[in-house]
Amino acid sequence: MTDTLTTNSPTVTKIPDEERGEFIPKMLPGVPLIFAENYVFDIMSNLCREYGGGFWDYFRGSNGALYMVPTGYDRMRLVAEGNGFDDEMSADAAGIVATLFALSHLSFRYQSDRLSEMYGRLLEFAYAHPESALICRAID
Template identity: 35%
Template sequence: MTATMSLTPAPFPANTPNAPEAITVITLPDEQRINFWPRYFGNVRQWVFLEPQVFSWLDLWSADYQGGVWEFHTLSNGGAFLTPPDCDHYHLFNESNGNEAILSTEATGIAICLMAWSHHACRTHCESMSEHYYRLRDYALPHPESRSIMHLID
């Protein structure tokens, strides 16, 4: 049995005294892409395998993905992630847990990178890769598509 999620979480009240500061995202211009991997992941064991792993995860999870140029993003908390070529939506199916979701381009990139970062951290036993996972997760949790992202990678 598969389940499709497209729920949006209740927003965290902005006027709450303990509300966390919003994490912001910056899309890197083309001229900064060459330094992305060594700058943000240079201290991660076997970081050169990360980019093809990201592409492979989306290829495995979505028939909508046909290759193309990905965007590189950095987060104000030190995290980073990629997004696939812009598309109205991506229909993703995780065979490992039977869950599926229809996500925006950004949410697709977040879900795919969370999966890739998690698997790479487990495979390499690299603490700095785990930190990248948690930084991206912190950005994903208040995201409008958070429930669908987490359902997919659960």
């Protein structure tokens, strides 16, 4: 993915290396840092059998949405056993799904208005994503 992607969807900007240290606290405010990032990794491990860890890129949507995307994958097959979802999507869409799950789960654990706000922004962003139908089915 390029540093900035513009389509009919909202603009997406890759977070530069010098801002990576600030990203997780902004995306998951109030969640202990060591726990926060690993939570997203664990969700992806549960959703995707092929996921084996690795580096993630961080992205900001034009509406302020923040999300993580695993690198080294073009397409990923996600299986959400709780809702019967089983389909393939881009790594970008898969990252949105994993981040949405993390924001949702963590907002109940930490009961933070800011976490709920970040979930709402990312969900709004997901509705305009080219793979919005797959994302919505995965998180349903």
